[in-house]
Amino acid sequence: EAGVTQSPTHLIKTRGQQATLRCSPISGHTSVYWYQQALGLGLQFLLWYDEGEERNRGNFPPRFSGRQFPNYSSELNVNALELEDSALYLCASRLAGARGETQYFGPGTRLLVL
Amino acid sequence: AQTVTQSQPEMSVQEAETVTLSCTYDTSESNYYLFWYKQPPSRQMILVIRQEAYKQQNATENRFSVNFQKAAKSFSLKISDSQLGDTAMYFCAFMTPVYNTDKLIFGTGTRLQVFP
Numbered sequence: 001e002a003g004v005t006q007s008p009t010h011l012i013k014t015r016g017q018q019a020t021l022r023c024s025p026i027s028g029h030t031s032v033y034w035y036q037q038a039l040g041l042g043l044q045f046l047l048w049y050d051e052g053e054e055r056n057r058g059n060f061p062p063r064f065s066g067r068q069f070p071n072y073s074s075e076l077n078v079n080a081l082e083l084e085d086s087a088l089y090l091c092a093s094r095l096a097g098a099r100g101e102t103q104y105f106g107p108g109t110r111l112l113v114l
Numbered sequence: 115a116q117t118v119t120q121s122q123p124e125m126s127v128q129e130a131e132t133v134t135l136s137c138t139y140d141t142s143e144s145n146y147y148l149f150w151y152k153q154p155p156s157r158q159m160i161l162v163i164r165q166e167a168y169k170q171q172n173a174t175e176n177r178f179s180v181n182f183q184k185a186a187k188s189f190s191l192k193i194s195d196s197q198l199g200d201t202a203m204y205f206c207a208f209m210t211p212v213y214n215t216d217k218l219i220f221g222t223g224t225r226l227q228v229f230p
Contacts (some may be wrong), residue, residue: 031216033216033217033218035218036159040222041203042220042222043218043220044220044221045215045217045218045219048215048217055214055215055216056214056215056216056217059169059215064223088157090159092159092218094216100147100166100209100211102149102161102164103218104161105151105160106158107156107157107158108157108158108159
């Protein structure tokens with residue numbers, strides 16, 4: 001069974017540009033989570049999508065947004081990039097309707113903003 | 115607010131020895147879950163072990179076991195017979211479904227180095 005996949009592996013952008021990160025969950029998983037792992041800030045929750053809807057977001061500005069597609073894959077968009085957005089962005093998925101179930105992580109996308 | 119604290123930024127252990135990583139958490143909820151995740155240098159986060167707060171019995175997975183002390187809000191991870199492949203960052207994480215967030219709250223991590 002394929003795990004969570006993310007693309008691209010690395011992304012280099014300049015300040016002010018937009019970045020789009022993609023995530024495909026494990027088959028059968030309908031919930032997708034996004035986390036930011038920035039140096040010195042640890043792992044922080046960004047967004048949660050379930051059944052195509054945004055269910056919750058962390059303490060991040062509105063320029064962090066995303067969506068979930070009918071096939072449950074997800075996209076994270078970061079607009080007006082700032083230097084401090086440089087981080088590893090991790091996507092995780094979990095089984096449908098299973099509160100408290102394990103979130104399985106993808107390999108991440110390393111975003112570098114110059 | 116829920117918080118997770120890992121007080122050991124770095125630890126080292128010799129191959130075949132046992133090591134214990136500490137984690138404490140703070141919550142007023144009774145319904146929650148605790149996790150240990152491992153992030154090797156290749157960076158893919160992997161689940162090590164999961165504990166449901168309502169279960170008294172400590173979770174075990176092969177060489178990995180936890181000491182879950184609910185009253186003390188402590189959730190330590192014991193790695194027995196350490197192997198070189200155990201070298202990684204270890205994150206303790208907390209989740210409660212109570213507020214409809216389902217988000218994982220992570221500690222700052224413990225970097226474990228296993229020496230031959």
